Amino acid sequence: MTARPTAADLPTAVVPVLREEFPDARSARVSNWTASPRGLATETFLFDLERDDAEQVSLVLRRPPEVALFPDYDLLRQVLVMRRLAGTGLPVPAVRWLDRGTEALGSPYFVMDRIEGCAPGDLPSYHSAGLYFDAEPAEREKMWWGCVDTIAEIHQLDWRTLNLDFLAFPQFGTKPLEQIVGYVGAALDWASTTAPPALRRAVDWLRANSYEPDQVTLCWGDARMSNILYDTEFRVVGVLDWEISYIGDHEADLAWMLFLDWACSEFQGTERLPGTPTRQQTIARYEERSGMKVRNLRYNEILAAALLSIPLLRMAHRLQLPPEVDVTAFCVQRIEQLLAED
Incomplete structure (x- = not known):
């Protein structure tokens, strides 16, 4: 089992994974890495994948928190929902891949395409900021x-x-x-x-x-x-x-x-x-x-x-x-x- 990277180490740790998953990505680089405050149950990170002679791709990586917030937490559950809603017209993110193992990044994770847009926040209340x-x-x-x-x-x-x-x-x-x-x-x-x-x-x-x-x-x-x-x-x-x-x-x-x-x-x-x-x-x-x-x-x-x-x-x-x-x-x-x- 690979040790789970810290949030600070994750941008470096994910590069070999991206080079394996994306075609012609031997020159893959991560830029604009940002931890998202979105959601309680899943750690979410936004980033761009850059490659020589290829268009930049905006992606999202999600992984479980170190302490589970629900007893039956499973990334597969949410990935299956998004994949099965993909053809309905509901604008859900497209999931690139799911890894339920621990060898690559120390815990299960999945990567999906990023949808460009903004959301109101809860903290502070959307009635007072944002x-x-x-x-x-x-x-x-x-x-x-x-x-x-x-x-x-x-x-x-x-x-x-x-x-x-x-x-x-x-x-x-x-x-x-x-x-x-x-x-x-x-x-x-x-x-x-x-x-x-x-x-x-x-x-x-x-x-x-x-x-x-x-x-x-x-x-x-x-x-x-x-x-x-x-x-x-x-x-x-x-x-x-x-x-x-x-x-x-x-x-x-x-x-x-x-x-x-x-x-x-x-x-x-x-x-x-x-x-x-x-x-x-x-x-x-x-x-x-x-x-x-x-x-x-x-x-x-x-x-x-x-x-x-x-x-x-x-x-x-x-x-x-x-x-x-x-x-x-x-x-x-x-x-x-x-x-x-x-």
Whole structure:
């Protein structure tokens, strides 16, 4: 097994791999290497491949973090999703290759083409800095609707025809909600023995209030503007980060987007920017574009908060944060608000 290169050593370590994988690349050089802050569950690096007498290629390398943030983390899962979505019209990155071994770079990794575009950030909130903050109200509305329309487009795909059934969790039950709630419960046990009690209450409530979804669809899993690349006209040109995609209730992605917008605004005491559609406008737009009704948003928002807490708990462990620093505070607060509606 090859030792895992540090982030600083990786630009040098990857050159022999590139020379092997690309034709006529004996002169391959790496330039413009940048670590991306995108995503919690995967380390992401942007770079350009330069060769003599060949056009420059813009690429992305992704590898697992040293401490896994999900119990079933597997690069193959997200690579298969992107490859099977490649012919759908959804703008997902093209994967060049996946190496599941450890001989080349000390850990599994994959390389994909880079899509040129910009994304709003979450830290700091897109309501207080970055692409969304700097945009005009009409441009913000366009970005927001672009995200909603992307969610609707994903949900209209036939996941069975696309052979995405491997995204189910049959070990936790036979029904989609039973499966994802079972996964969240088991993952919380794996992530932390001292998780806030509200997270356990959320799982108990989800189990007690389960229902049959109107539609079972491919769920993006991390549905938010920060996982979308926009061009200079604020059109969607890239849909990223499929690590936690699964088969479930179509409402889950919309709930995830709205929950994170709440976290980026009300939770932080930040005003939502002009041009940002309301919650009700968002629901209406989604129903119009997807042809699917929204009936269980509260349930799915509780599910979103519980699911997101898993990588946050693991991240706190990885960073060895002191007990008084609760990175799941916004998840807990939203769960407590929603459970109080009973």
